[in-house]
Amino acid sequence: MRLSASQLGLAPLLKTAPLQAIARLHSLVAAGAVPDDELGRPRDAASADRLRGVAELLLSGTTAPALLVAAIAHADVATAAPFASHNGIVARSLERLVLVSRGVDAKSLMVPEAGHLALRAEYESNLRAYGAGEARGVHAWALYAAEAFAAGAEASPLRRDAE
Template sequence: MTSDPLAPLLALADVEPAFTQAREHVDAAMRHRALRRNGGQVAAEVSLRAAVASAALEDHRYDLDEVRAGTVTDPVLQGALRVAEGVGGLVDLWPRAPRQVLARLHVLAARGVVPDDDLGRLTSAADRIDALAGLVAGNDRTPPLLLAAIVHAELITLKPFAGPAGLVARAAARLTLIGRGFDPRGIVGVEAGHLAREPEYTGSAGAYATGTPDGVRSWLRHYASAVSAGADEIAQIGDDVLTPSGT
């Protein structure tokens, strides 16, 4: 049996307890009563908020209600919305053809932002992307949360595509959480968790890029915190669905 190459990362100080806590937050959120009868409505709201948050992390910031009303035409925001809508159809393909999925995500994210000839094409780090694809493909050994965190960190560090590559990184991480069963319904808005802790998100990503154990540890702890925050938002959205404003 092939060992998990990422397993040693769980031994970094405070990482495994942080991941355990994130799992507990997600499990608690999944028991919210709004998900029983209004799961589709909650999922749609989470998806919208995740897209708006992901665009904001690219420094394209818009009011949620304006986006909901359809009045924002910014191509980066529109790309984030396309990615959010397209993720569900790429879940099964992701562990079989990761590079193909990354290219497709970039097409969705960067249309109207970069020249058409650059859509879906790597601009750098081909060898590292090959290595990442090899790590994703058929990997049922690495814990889903750990794998998603590394996928995200590698892609935002490498920036292998032109334009809003962060949209691709966050979507690839979401695909990992969904496909590996950590968040099978795709309703944990980790992107909102990153935005809520934006300075930490930026700082820990930079720390990860150093390649040091402390840098990697910083990123993994942040990622767990963002998942917990995203899970906690499910309860807020569920409460809003059950008790709409004005009632």
Template sequence: MSTDVFEPLAGLEGVGSAARAARDAVDVLLRDRGLRKVGSDVTAEALLRGAHASAALAGSPATLEEVRRGAADGLATGAVRITGELMRLAPQIDTAPVQVWTRLHQLAAADLGPEDQLGHLRTSREPVPDDIPGLPPAPGADEMWERLSALAQNLTRPTTAPGLVVAAIVHAELAVLRPFPTANGLVARAAERCLLVARGIDPVAVTVPEIGHYELAGTYPSGLGDYAAQGLTGVRDWLLRTCEVVALGAERSPLAHVG
């Protein structure tokens, strides 16, 4: 019998109510504006703003207008490149998660390293990446592969946990494991966004959770560090933080300001 690993995490103190409140914030946005009003232009704008925020969190100095003009650095260009395929990749993340993660890395890192490193999961013969400032060292390749494989298997199994919880855990695991040579933060945040779409939290991708992560940047590395080191307390705190991020992402949606 397969085990639902996400369900007990959703039952941690305060997580269920926080996840419902975050989901309500997104639902209110979509209901009040009306899904019929959500055109591809609004989705594209939300994804662009998310790309800028994710790149800024990774250290990009580019402004939103520079990103919009295509005059940005490799981090921002990679984040924008992801937006072009995110809605196509999202439906595949529950059935072929590793393939989606590697494709996200190919898109994110195209300007950051050699071509043979794109979509490449690191091995024990390669240096451990240190591309998310403030995190403890990434685990060795053997542990990374074991945990990544388990995460992928669990994603393909049924769960009663809210999609937001699943998305938050995938984000944290990818960030802590850092399975790729570069751009792990961009990949982790894009994977979270894919799951928020795929699991029906924000099926039209008009919220901007990446802005939530950026606006709460002061607790981003510490939240991930506690997730990695503080057991269920760290996991709970990361889940609560993500609920706050998703609610904030709904507030920052371009749909909230459409006349």
């Protein structure tokens, strides 16, 4: 609940200080589950490096499609597991924030999490492939993410109202 209530307020921060936004996502979701001194803090130097890489991507001014940037940010956080816990939730929340902050889903009406849930087996296998670090796995993740985003758009409450 804490995450859902505060998440969208972090979208502007994602554009200027993505590491702070990601740390805040973790702090919101893991509060009470991990010691306070671990909230929003990477587990180790390698995890901090991976988060810096995600931040660089988000600040890079890339012309890559926002859906691809969201998918890569999600997969990087999910596979690096930089925090002591709740990495999957942070990764999916970050994905949503990227979609909001880059204008793909400015009002956060799409439900990408529903797409991932509907395609759970594919989600898990494609994350493993991405985590292997080979181009084929990254490609497979990107294709999977497009399917999941489409399923998430179908799950939108607005979609149901239009029918």
